[in-house]
């Protein structure tokens with residue numbers, strides 16, 4: 223669906239997946255005026271389909287749109303559009319335990335602009351793709367490297383929203399880390415260069431005893447929906463959760479480190495390399511806390527546990 227600069231989006235329609243037409247001078251192609259979201263649909267044993275907190279993605283897109291000078295669909299429009307797209311692609315939602323349907327909403331300045339300015343027209347679209355379980359055989363630890371040269375975000379920038387440019391800026395550091403055999407990059411803050419921020423596409427948590435700490439949201443890290451959910455799940459399980467500045471030095475004597483995100487769900491960190499020194503966690507790299515939180519969250523997302531908090535939306 224499309225709308226003009228200050229306009230409202232109308233209900234969109236379904237189209238077969240394919241190329242879209244875009245002006246060479248569109249706002250998104252020239253000035254990066256674009257936002258995206260990511261969420262998943264899981265199939266339950268009874269055949270129905272579950273979405274996980276889709277209104278949170280809608281709200282995050284609205285916050286991002288404000289920062290990027292774009293109009294955005296309402297929460298209701300967003301959730302309706304997601305439901306409509308998933309129902310039309312029902313047959314692509316994998317059977318229980320075999321993966322999920324990844325849903326990618328995109329909002330972009332599709333109108334033409336020449337000088338730097340917000341575009342005169344916007345397009346909101348959603349595409350989907352079945353994805354396998356991130357880890358084929360249960361949880362597998364990832365190996366991170368702390369990035370010392372590049373930063374993902376700076377104060378006052380756009381690190382706190384899901385704008386496309388944030389991902390362009392991490393490609394180089396991530397590719398270099400992968401070429402050296404690491405799974406991904408762990409970013410530090412750009413001011414003190416000593417506080418943890420996040421990984422290229424997930425948030426990070428540090429476990430010490432029964433305390434779980436994660437960097438506080440302050441505009442330079444993405445407020446992950448999995449992060450927010452894990453904080454609640456961990457509190458309900460009796461852990462003490464702290465959102466604060468987490469120094470890179472705390473990695474040295476942490477019991478466990480894990481990452482959270484829609485794609486990785488809860489991903490234990492097996493090792494972290496910082497200034498050439500490698501710290502490993504546990505014998506297997508899969509700590510008991512990460513395992514417990516992974517199980518609690520996925521059983522909610524897959525409809526295996528009672529959804530007392532009303533986080534899932536059922537489609538049939």
Ligand code: PMP
Nearest residue numbers: 423424425444446447448483484
């Ligand atoms: N940080 C970044 C930079 C991300 O791209 C993502 C993925 N959306 C996350 C964190 C995790 O967010 P969520 O749990 O909402 O997927």
